[in-house]
Amino acid sequence: MIYIFDGTLEGLLTAVFEWFERKPGPAILKSKEIHQPDAFMPSFEVLTDREKADRVWKGMAKKLDRAWMRRAYCSYLSELPQIHHDLFQFIIYIFQSPSGAEQNYGHPQVLSITQTARKVEREKHRMEAFIRFQKTADGMFYCGIDPDFNVIPLLVNHFKNRYADQQWIIYDLKRHYGIFYDLQTVEEIEMDIDISLLKKTNQNLLDEKENLYADLWKNYFKSTNIVARKNTKLHTQHVPKRYWKYLTEKL
Amino acid sequence: MSERLIQKLNILADAAKYDVSCSSSGSDRKNTNKGVGNGHQSGICHTYTEDGRCVSLLKILLTNHCIFDCAYCVSRRSNDIERAAFTVDEVVELTMNFYRRNYIEGLFLSSGIFKNADFTMERLLRVVKKLRLEENYNGYIHLKTIPGASDELITEAGLYVDRMSINLEMPTEVGLKLLAPEKSHQDVIKPLGFIKNQIVQFKEEKKLIKSVPKFVPAGQSTQMVVGATPETDKDIMYTAANFYKSFSLKRVYYSGYIPISNDSRMPILGSQPPLLRENRLYQTDWLMRFYGFDVKELLNDNNPHLDTDIDPKLSWALRNMHLFPIDINTADYQMILRIPGIGVGSAQKIIQARKFGKLYIHQLKKIGIAYNRAKHFITCADTPFQLKDFQSHQIKGFILAESQSKYLKTPNEQLLLF
Numbered sequence: 155m156i157y158i159f160d161g162t163l164e165g166l167l168t169a170v171f172e173w174f175e176r177k178p179g180p181a182i183l184k185s186k187e188i189h190q191p192d193a194f195m196p197s198f199e200v201l202t203d204r205e206k207a208d209r210v211w212k213g214m215a216k217k218l219d220r221a222w223m224r225r226a227y228c229s230y231l232s233e234l235p236q237i238h239h240d241l242f243q244f245i246i247y248i249f250q251s252p253s254g255a256e257q258n259y260g261h262p263q264v265l266s267i268t269q270t271a272r273k274v275e276r277e278k279h280r281m282e283a284f285i286r287f288q289k290t291a292d293g294m295f296y297c298g299i300d301p302d303f304n305v306i307p308l309l310v311n312h313f314k315n316r317y318a319d320q321q322w323i324i325y326d327l328k329r330h331y332g333i334f335y336d337l338q339t340v341e342e343i344e345m346d347i348d349i350s351l352l353k354k355t356n357q358n359l360l361d362e363k364e365n366l367y368a369d370l371w372k373n374y375f376k377s378t379n380i381v382a383r384k385n386t387k388l389h390t391q392h393v394p395k396r397y398w399k400y401l402t403e404k405l
Numbered sequence: 406m407s408e409r410l411i412q413k414l415n416i417l418a419d420a421a422k423y424d425v426s427c428s429s430s431g432s433d434r435k436n437t438n439k440g441v442g443n444g445h446q447s448g449i450c451h452t453y454t455e456d457g458r459c460v461s462l463l464k465i466l467l468t469n470h471c472i473f474d475c476a477y478c479v480s481r482r483s484n485d486i487e488r489a490a491f492t493v494d495e496v497v498e499l500t501m502n503f504y505r506r507n508y509i510e511g512l513f514l515s516s517g518i519f520k521n522a523d524f525t526m527e528r529l530l531r532v533v534k535k536l537r538l539e540e541n542y543n544g545y546i547h548l549k550t551i552p553g554a555s556d557e558l559i560t561e562a563g564l565y566v567d568r569m570s571i572n573l574e575m576p577t578e579v580g581l582k583l584l585a586p587e588k589s590h591q592d593v594i595k596p597l598g599f600i601k602n603q604i605v606q607f608k609e610e611k612k613l614i615k616s617v618p619k620f621v622p623a624g625q626s627t628q629m630v631v632g633a634t635p636e637t638d639k640d641i642m643y644t645a646a647n648f649y650k651s652f653s654l655k656r657v658y659y660s661g662y663i664p665i666s667n668d669s670r671m672p673i674l675g676s677q678p679p680l681l682r683e684n685r686l687y688q689t690d691w692l693m694r695f696y697g698f699d700v701k702e703l704l705n706d707n708n709p710h711l712d713t714d715i716d717p718k719l720s721w722a723l724r725n726m727h728l729f730p731i732d733i734n735t736a737d738y739q740m741i742l743r744i745p746g747i748g749v750g751s752a753q754k755i756i757q758a759r760k761f762g763k764l765y766i767h768q769l770k771k772i773g774i775a776y777n778r779a780k781h782f783i784t785c786a787d788t789p790f791q792l793k794d795f796q797s798h799q800i801k802g803f804i805l806a807e808s809q810s811k812y813l814k815t816p817n818e819q820l821l822l823f
Contacts, residue, residue: 259758260768283451287506295505318439319541320505366407367502373411374503377418378464379454382663382678388457392450402508403452 156197157242161185163230166238167207169200170245183242188235210245217248222256225271228278231304232270240266278305282312284393286402287322288368289361294321298352299400300328309333310340327352368402375403414499416489420469420480421515424572424628425658429461429510429545431623432567442504442511442544444567444622449510462513462547463503467491467528471517475585476668477574477633480517484666490519496532497540504544511545511567512536522553530558533565545623552592556599563603568623568655571596573648576641580634583670593627597652600625604653624655631686632679633662633671639709642689646700649693659686685711692718695749696742715801719745722782723797733785734763746779777807 155178159165169183178198191197215223226244229237244263248255258264280301287295295317306326310333313322317335325332327349334343345352357365398404430448450459468490469480479486496514503509514532518525529548536542548562550571563569571593575581578590600621607620627648629641645657661683664674689711692698696718703717704710712720722729722745731740733755741752751774758764758772763786770776780788781800795803 255761257757258761259754259772260761260764262771265771279449282445283449285507289506297507312445315436316443317441317505318436319441363502367506369407370411370414370499371503371506371508373415374418374463375452375454375460377415378422378460380422380456380458380663383456383458383661383680385457385680386455389453389455392453392457392459401452402506 155179155181156189156192156195157181157183157200158186158189158197159183159200159238160202161187161238162202163227164204164207165200165202166230166242167210167245168203169242170210170249171203171206172198172200173242173246174249181242183239185238214245214248217253218256225267228271228274228308229267231307232274233304234270237266237270240270274303274305274308277301277303278308280397281305281309284397284400285324286400288355289364290359291361293361294323296323296325297400298325298327300326304329306331306333314340325352372403372405410495413489413491413495414465416487417466417469417491418464420517421464421466421513423479423660423663424464424513424515424549425458425660426547426570426626426628426656427459427461427464427513428568428626428656429547431655432545434543434545434567434619434622436543438541440541440543441501442542444543444545445510448545451507451509461510462545463500463509463511464513465491465496465499465515467496467514467516467525467532468519469517470519472520473518473585473587475574475588476666476670477584477630477662479665493528493531493535497535500536500544501540501542504542509544511547513547515549516551518551522551523555523558526551526554526558526562530562530565533562537565547623550596550600552588552596554596559596559600560603563600563621564618566621568626569600569621570626570628572628573644574628574630575634576629576631576636576644577634580636583634597625597627597648597654601652625652626654626656626658628658628660630662631659631683637709638682638686638689638711639704639706641686642693642700642704645690646693657690659683659690681713682711685713685717689717692721697739698743714805716745718743719778719801719804723801726797726800729782730784730788731782733769733783734759744779744782746775746777746782748774778804 157169157173159169166183173181214226218226226241229241240263244267247261247263256264259268281299285297285299287297289295304326306324309324313324314335319337321335321337323332323334323343325345330349331342331344333340393401428448430446432444433446434444436443448461450461452460454460466480468488469486470488470490471480471482474481474483496512500512504511514529516525516529529551533546533548536546546566547568547570548566550559550569552571573590573593575584581588581590604621604624607617611617629644631641641659648654648657661678661680662672663678664672664676667674689703692703693700698721703721711717722743731744733741738752738756741747741755742749747755751772754772755764755769758768765786766776766788769785781795781803
C-alpha cells in the first residue's frame, strides 16, 4: 500500500492517523511530489486534516519526551526524500510499542530519525555560527543564508534571546522566506523582490562603519592564524567550502 | 584613526594567539533587560583559522608591553617587536561591534604585565565592567588572572566574567625555572586555589540565597607548553591530572611549542611544532575526563611516553589483552567505554539498544562504532568463531594496515624477501 500525502508535517501526521484507522498492513509513505504511479501497488491519498494531525502529535507527546519530539520535528525539517517514510514508520512503531521503545537504536527507523535529527541540529548549529550580519544604513542587521536543511524555524529562539536590542533579518535565499525581529517579536516574512538582488551586497545601503568592522574582522582572522601549524584539511572539515560565501573573513 | 586601529588589532591579536583556549562553553548567562548577548551552554565556534583551530572569542591582549622576560613568550621584554596598547574604549567598541554582527561568541582578554600586577588587573577589570554595566553586554568573557594581583581585584573580576584562566606554561617547576627564572608554579597555584575556593563558596551561598551573583560560572582553565623543555608525556599528564583534581579545572590546554627565538635552551627556529604529540596528549586528557581512565593506567614508569603510531586507548587495550574480548551484550558501560573504536555516544546507544534484544554486527556498524578497529576486542551476537588467538602486536599490525593516518609518512609494511 502506498500512502500519498501533500508533503506537510500535518499531512504526515494525518497519514499516521489514517493508517491506524484502516490498518492496511505494511505501507509506504510518499509525498505527492515524488510519487510515481505503481501498477502493482494500490495507493491511498491522504487528505490533510488539522484535527487528526493534532491528535497524533498530542499522542506522540504522551509517549515521547521533549528531546524526542524535537528529534522527530528536526528530522522532518531535513526535507530528505526518505525521511517522510522513516518518520511515518517511526511514529507507528512508537504507538505500537510499550513506552521506552524510542531507545531501541537497533531499530532502523529509530536510528534513521536520530541520525537525521543530528544532521539537522548540526546545520542549525552551523547557521548559529556562520551567520554574519551586515548592518544597513537604517540600523537593521541582515543576513541571507541557504542552509542544506530548512532550519530557520529552529533559529528563532537563539537569535531572539541573543540580539534582543537590535532589529535583524535572517533570510533563506533557497526557500524564499525569512524571519524578522522588530525588537518585540519574531515574524515570518517573504520579500517580494528578485533573489539575485539579495545575493549581492549593495554598498549604498550599508552602514558607514560596516566596511571598517568587516575589515577589522578580516585582519583579526589573519593575525590569529599560526602559519607554522597550517592544516588545510582540518580547516575545510570545520568550515566546508559551501559556507565560505557567507563568511566575511573568507570573501 | 581606523588604520591605527587595524594595526593595533593585528599586533595584539598576533601576540595573543599562542593562548590556545578559545572555548565559549559552560556558561548559561541569560540576556537580561533586553541587552545584547547570552551564554551558550555548549559554546559556538564562529569560524576556524587555516590551522584548523576554532575562533570563538575575540582573543586579544590589552597590551604587549611586559616587564617579564620569559624565553618562551613572544612579548618578552628583550624581544625586539612592535608594541601597542588598546584603550579601554577600543576594546569595548571592537567587542560590541563584532558581537552584534555574530562574528564572535565573546571576548578573551589577556595582557602583558605593565608596571605591576594590580595595575594590569585593574585595567582588565575596567574593560569587563564597562561591557557588563554600560553596554548591557551578556556574552561570554574569558579573562586572564594576572598572577600576583590582589584578592579583591580577582574577586571583583570573577563577578563579571564567565571563565578565568592562568597558565602554568611549563609542566614542571624545573622547566619553568630554566626558561623564566622570575616565575614559579607557586604564582599560579595561589590564584587558582583562591578562585576555586571562591567558586565553591559562592555556590554554597547561592543554594541558600537565590540572589547571590554568579562567580566565574564557566570555571577555570590553564595551559602548558609542550616540547620546549625535555619533559616526558608522563610528567605532563601527571601534572595535568593533579591540577584537574586539586583545582577542579574545566580544561588543561596543551600547546605544542612553536619556536619563536634562537634561544639555545629551546628547539631552534624553524623546527616543526610537535603537533602529533600534542594530539596524543589531548587524547589522553579526554580519556581521563570522559572515559574513566586513571592517568596511571595510560602512563607509568614502564610507559613514560605515549605511542606515536597508535592512540593511547588502543595502546592501553593492547597492553591489557587479558581483559578482552568484551561481550557487547553483557559488559557494563565502563568496560564498553574502554573498547578501542567505541566512543561515549556509541557506548550509550549500545546500552540502550541491547535492552531490546541482542545486538548484531550490522547494528553495531549502523550505530556508528569503528567496527574494523573494535572487532578485535569485542564479541556480539553473530561474531564469527575464531580459533586463532591473535597477539597484541598482530592486532596492532592489522589496525595500522587499515588506517591512514596523515602522520604516518613512511609505510610500515614488511618488505617482501623475494
